[in-house]
Amino acid sequence: MTSESNEGNGFDAEASTDAVLPPPPDGATAPLEPIEPIAKTRASRAWVRVLPALIVLVVLLIFVFQNDQSVRISFLGWSGRLPLSVALLASTALGVLILLILGSVRMIQLRREVRRNRKRSREHHQ
Numbered sequence: 001m002t003s004e005s006n007e008g009n010g011f012d013a014e015a016s017t018d019a020v021l022p023p024p025p026d027g028a029t030a031p032l033e034p035i036e037p038i039a040k041t042r043a044s045r046a047w048v049r050v051l052p053a054l055i056v057l058v059v060l061l062i063f064v065f066q067n068d069q070s071v072r073i074s075f076l077g078w079s080g081r082l083p084l085s086v087a088l089l090a091s092t093a094l095g096v097l098i099l100l101i102l103g104s105v106r107m108i109q110l111r112r113e114v115r116r117n118r119k120r121s122r123e124h125h126q
Helices: 004-009 015-020 044-064 082-124
Strands: 070-075 077-084
Touching: 044 082, 070 082, 077 082
Parallel strands: none
Antiparallel strands: 070 077
8 A cells, every 4th residue: 555545535654654652761671660559449349339239230120121921920818910020029039038037047046155155154264
């Protein structure tokens, strides 16, 4: 490609070949100074927490919009029609709630047991 063929496009082939990177600074062979890490801020920590939540929200919205068929639901004498996505999300939420309740009860039991053991240990050592 010659400069004559590029006359109308504003591209100067000769000028572009003359444009080279500047020479490295004197002593470029010396090791570079370490770069200090950027300090973490509240905003950066917030984004670390918000970004996964946004991703989950987008996935849930896609799920809801793709599963909008109406289905019949019966539970403990109650029956009705709901979108499939709402029914599945509600059952998942109910399962998570039950899991949290049972887990919390177990944690309370274990904390009580630890307190009792500490009290016995103190009494035994006195």
